[in-house]
Amino acid sequence: MNRREFFTTAGLLTATTYMSACASNDSATLVPIDQVKPVGAVTLYHEFKIAGPAIQNMMTAMGEQGIALDAKTGFLNFTLKLMVGDSTMVNNLLADTGLKGVLKSAYYDAAAAGKRAFTYALLIRFDSYDNMMASDVETWFTDTIKPLLFVYAPGTPPTKTALALDYYKGVYQTIAAGDANGIYQTQEEIVTFLSTQQDMESSVYQPIPLDGTTSGASISVKNHVAISDINTDTINTMATALLTVAQQTYQPETNVTNGTSGTLSDSNYRKAVTTEILQNAFAYGEMRNYLFHGVWESVADHENSHIDPRFMAAANPVGAYVIAGPSEPFYQTMILHNKL
Secondary structure, three states, rough: OOOOHHHHHHHOOOOOOOOOHHHHHHOOOOOOOOOOOOOOOEEEEEEEEEOHHHHHHHHHHHHHHHHHHOOOOOOOEEEEEEEEEEEOOOOOHEEEEEEOOOOHHHHHHHHHHOOOOOEEEEEEEEEOOOHHOOOHHHHHHHHHHHHHHHEEEEEOOOEEEEEOOOEEEEEEEEEEEEEEEEOOOOOHHHHHHHHHOOOOOOOOOOOOOOOOOOOOOOOEEEEEEEEHHHHHHHHHHHHHHHHHHHOOOOOOOOOOOOOOOOOOOOOOEEOOOOEEEEEEOOOOEEEEEEEEEEEOOOOOHHHHOOOOHHHHHHHHHOOEEEEEEOOOOEEEEEEEEEOO
């Protein structure tokens, strides 16, 4: 399978690929032939590119929709995140080469300079697939957000062109999740977790300090990977074990409260705020894609967690099953709305 086939078939939108935006992705939330409807809580997930001149209208529409969903049966949470950079340590690069955290704000910086579109991730959580479909949230995205996703030609003012920007849509199930209070795997626990998301939202981009420490905005990651569908059960077991390690470890171990906040020049880190394993509800051919989602206090905390021998020991067996990826962008949260 070539690189473009991976991103269009597995449906993984990353900051380094122009995937097909597409008819196939528009139907991603319909039950595919010969596949059963997911049981339990689901996340409708979008990643989309948008030009700077359209961002204000998009943000207004997002804020209004987040509140409007409170009236919908089964709604749990609405979160919009801005992609800002990319993890380097997820690729097992050597920590002492000066590459740790080097891409921490690269995507935002390039977009702000007009070199690329901005990229956002949207997660809408429901307690069931049926309630998600009945909410008409798909129609809202198609009618309200999709018309904003076009390239703009430079000028004063910039002008909208007929060239559409890419986006991806898929339905995911939370296999396991964790926070400071525990690890969650039952549907009751997962519904509670999804409806009480913990994050630090910011109405504007918060620049990341050179040393990767906190800037007043937490950092999220979503590790995009794909596996062979026949290995789904195996990966769910192994990824849950990895999540447990990621949620419970910190450095230095002598600081028993929660470790010490890290910088890009040391190996300290505080444990993750939250962690979550999201499995695509549907296979695509012989592949199934995943999002390993975490919220951290800073870029440095996340990057340093990946060089902890305990984390690496838990991650390596999972990595052996990955047939495409990993791609693990950094995001800052712009809107977080738990159901009132």
